[in-house]
Every structure is written in C-alpha cells, then in structure tokens.
Amino acid sequence: MLLRGYTKEFIRPECRPEAQSVHLVAHLDQDIGAALPYLNATLGGFQYIKDPPTISFKLHGKLIATHGRKICVNALKDQAEGEKILEWLKKEINDAWEHRADIEPIFESTPKPKVIDILRLLPKTNCGECGLATCMLFAVQASEGGKGPENCPQLSSDYRAKLENYLGHFRFD
Ligand code: SF4
Structure with missing residues (x-):
C-alpha cells in the first residue's frame, strides 16, 4: 500500500x-x-x-x-x-x-469535450424539454458530464448516435 x-x-x-x-x-x-x-x-x-x-x-x-x-x-x-x-x-x-x-501512465491533461462541438450536434430549438432553458446550457452541462444524448428528446437517432460517439472519446466520473 x-x-x-x-x-x-x-x-x-x-x-x-x-x-x-x-x-x-x-x-x-x-x-x-x-x-x-x-x-x-x-x-x-x-x-x-x-x-x-x-x-x-x-x-x-x-x-x-x-x-x-x-x-x-x-x-x-x-x-x-x-x-x-x-x-x-x-x-x-x-x-x-x-x-x-x-496501466499506461498519462503525463498530460485529459481533453474535455468542447461546448461548441456539442452544440453543433444539438437541434438548437431551445425547446426546454431537457429541463434547461437553452441548448447552449445543455451543451455546457454535457461537456462536464452532467447531461447526455439521452436527455435531449429532440435529438434524431442519427444525431443521438453522433453525440454518443463524440462524448465517447472522453471520460466522466
Ligand atoms: S431538449 Fe434538446 S433541443 Fe430542447 S433545449 Fe434541450 S438540448 Fe435543446
């Protein structure tokens, strides 16, 4: 130990x-x-x-x-x-x-998802169905791991898969 x-x-x-x-x-x-x-x-x-x-x-x-x-x-x-x-x-x-x-040691910062990249994959209707006032707020929370594709009911299956794929390159705890 x-x-x-x-x-x-x-x-x-x-x-x-x-x-x-x-x-x-x-x-x-x-x-x-x-x-x-x-x-x-x-x-x-x-x-x-x-x-x-x-x-x-x-x-x-x-x-x-x-x-x-x-x-x-x-x-x-x-x-x-x-x-x-x-x-x-x-x-x-x-x-x-x-x-x-x-374990392969890592000697650098782990990259974080970019808010702008997440926003590009959202419908940008600001419908509020996710409980947030705007898609921008959703993107900010998603970049921190607080929201995921499953939380946006407006996402088409195509864009849901794209967002899942993008966020899958990062890890959240
Ligand atoms: S449910 Fe989706 S489209 Fe509606 S505000 Fe939230 S992130 Fe934007």
Missing part, C-alpha cells in the same frame, strides 16, 4: 465566514507523486502538471487537487462528505499504484 495515512485539516473560507461550505486539505504521510500519472490514467484528470506533479480532477461535483504530499477538496457541504471523498481517493490511489504494471 502506497498511501497509508493522512492528517485532515478543514478550512472555512476566511473572506466568507457565512459560507456553508468547507474546504479540506489532507497532509499525506507518504509521497504519492510517483502514482499520479497512473491515477491520471485511471480517473482522467482535467489538468496535469509535471513539475511538481499535480493533478486536478472534477469528481463528485468537487474540484480535487492532488499533489505529492497533499490533497485539497473544495466546496464540501460538511466534514463527513470530505472524509468520504478522501477515503475513496485513497483507495483509488492505492489501486492505481498496485496495478501500475498494467
């Missing part, structure tokens, strides 16, 4: 004491820098920095920055949510490290 433990620090944004959300910083007992390219391959980080090794993920609706000796998670509703995410990430890190012989 690479990562065995950490010390948690919960922070409330100083400039907004009324804010309900908390941030979590976990100080890691072990350096996980060497595991980050494997984690990038398994979880699909949207930003990868080589030196010092850092990956940012958008997972569970949070921004998670993973460094060699530190993990930061923003906008948590409470401490319990942070602890759950941290335990999940610890398992993912250790799994990626354990199976590194079978």
Whole structure:
C-alpha cells in the first residue's frame, strides 16, 4: 500500500465566514507523486502538471487537487462528505499504484469535450424539454458530464448516435 495515512485539516473560507461550505486539505504521510500519472490514467484528470506533479480532477461535483504530499477538496457541504471523498481517493490511489504494471501512465491533461462541438450536434430549438432553458446550457452541462444524448428528446437517432460517439472519446466520473 502506497498511501497509508493522512492528517485532515478543514478550512472555512476566511473572506466568507457565512459560507456553508468547507474546504479540506489532507497532509499525506507518504509521497504519492510517483502514482499520479497512473491515477491520471485511471480517473482522467482535467489538468496535469509535471513539475511538481499535480493533478486536478472534477469528481463528485468537487474540484480535487492532488499533489505529492497533499490533497485539497473544495466546496464540501460538511466534514463527513470530505472524509468520504478522501477515503475513496485513497483507495483509488492505492489501486492505481498496485496495478501500475498494467496501466499506461498519462503525463498530460485529459481533453474535455468542447461546448461548441456539442452544440453543433444539438437541434438548437431551445425547446426546454431537457429541463434547461437553452441548448447552449445543455451543451455546457454535457461537456462536464452532467447531461447526455439521452436527455435531449429532440435529438434524431442519427444525431443521438453522433453525440454518443463524440462524448465517447472522453471520460466522466
Ligand atoms: S431538449 Fe434538446 S433541443 Fe430542447 S433545449 Fe434541450 S438540448 Fe435543446
């Protein structure tokens, strides 16, 4: 096991004491820098920095920055949510490290679908049947993995397949 433990620090944004959300910083007992390219391959980080090794993920609706000796998670509703995410990430890190012989490490950011490319495949009628006011809003959410072709009832089967194919080149968690 690479990562065995950490010390948690919960922070409330100083400039907004009324804010309900908390941030979590976990100080890691072990350096996980060497595991980050494997984690990038398994979880699909949207930003990868080589030196010092850092990956940012958008997972569970949070921004998670993973460094060699530190993990930061923003906008948590409470401490319990942070602890759950941290335990999940610890398992993912250790799994990626354990199976590194079978994983092709990735040393770059994982590309994200482009809003404009998604929009081109939508009917652009702004009918609102997907629950959003415009096709543009739908495209923005689809680029983040929050909507898929199945959520737009106006899509023809042809364009549904095209959108599925396009989004299939990216991974969402
Ligand atoms: S249901 Fe489809 S066509 Fe209608 S607004 Fe949503 S994305 Fe646009």
